[in-house]
Amino acid sequence: MLIKRGAEAEIRLIDWYGKKAISKLRISKPYRNKILDESIRKHRTIHEAYMLHIAKNAGVSTPCIYFLDPINSEIIMEYIDGIIVKDMIDKDIELSREMGKIVGKLHKNDIIHGDLTTSNFLIKNDKLVLIDFGLSFKSKRIEDKAVDIRLVKEILSSAHVDIFEKALRLFLDGYNSVYEIDKILEKVKKIEMRGRYARVI
């Protein structure tokens, strides 16, 4: 059963040897150049499975992988029976702090998520589970960590306008309790100057 059409994949709830599971299938986009399309799908699928595993080893809660099919760009993984933070955070702002702690833990282990949105954190039994590692990679660079933090800032300021400032503060607090944020925040400012704030033609 198709439960969600994600940005790049079709998410189905399936039966996997008697257990509920999620099939994440990166479908081909025939309108894209074929070489580009295949390389994106294959690369991301393999990468996602690998990074889910690395993140789990770093102590971040992520779905278990049951099966990986790089040819068809499909991952079968544990079904997380929960709701997305996006639908809860406006009522429960403390979730922000929890998100911060998780991202801090990732960065402490030099893991960049690459797609930090409030729809990629699921709430299960009051704990957060992080998903969607298709754009993740390993890096020690402050720049890469700063880009990750900027994504959080962007999504809070656009999709969660009413709680933006407080939510961001809690997020940074949570993060800082795990991993030192000062240098990274400086870099975030620099990145912002480069993009939208600097208007030169």
Place this chain on the structure above:
Amino acid sequence: MIIVFCLGIESTAHTFSCSVVNEGGILSDVRSVYKASEGKGIHPREAAIHHADNSKKVLDTALNDARISIKDIDVIAYSKGPGLGPCLRVGAVIARALAVYYNKPLVPVNHAVAHLELGMMLTRANDPLALLISGGHCMILALSNNRWRVFGETLDITLGQLLDQFGREAGFASPCGAIIEELAERSHNYYTLPYSIKGNDVSYSGLLTAAKKALKSNRLEDICYSLQETAFSMLTEAVERALAFTEKRELLVVGGVAANKRLAYLLEQVCKLHDAKLFVVPTKFAGDCGAQIAWTGLLEYHAGISIKVEDATVIQSWRLDTVDIIWNRQTLLH
């Protein structure tokens, strides 16, 4: 409702344009575009001189086309920013002079917001995710709590800048989008270039460097094709991510780069996949034009916005997500 005639003056970059609108729509839109020489970018002061030299002719024609005399204009709107200082100042000076001499209210307009407002008016999009792609902007936005909120954007240069800077390296005169599109149509050989996406954001600087380098040892057509495919697929993916996240059912595309057919096709396919309706601003009004300023000025005027002549300054870097959208476009549209 009383009919209000608004004169809009646009002069943020290449284009100097004047337009007259009223609640019924666009009555005239006249432009004069500064052309940079081959292999060169826009020179702000030269562009400003061009604007000043052509302003009288453009203004007179806009009034003539609308069959109205300046005395019967009710409001004067001008683009206050963001844009190139010298260019912006030409528009502001003319707007101030007309407002003082003919004693008319003066309304400042944010150029980027104006792209979005004109797009909303012409396409009748209602609650869209919006993609603004012009020379100076590359943003994915949606309206909430009276502001355009940024859901995605470029981390470095815009798509327009990518095409122009690559084009100049290849020896074309900017704007280069059209010629790159034409050359790209002649090739299907994909040369792998860096594809860089961060969440809903894109980064084009690595792509630009690699594409310039690839120019030296490859067919121009092939690199144009590969550059477009890579750049457009990245942007399309960012849009797709934002569509999936926001669950909007409409996509509005505005700005000069919206005229590119290949990009429009990719966006159309993504919309199909996500059951979203695509609204592309008509090509004639995709680029910078007086109508965007006049129309937004009219909306603002109806919301009670106007400024004193001495406050009619310009702001070169005026971010669109700081503008409070307090006007009501619905009452004007029907």
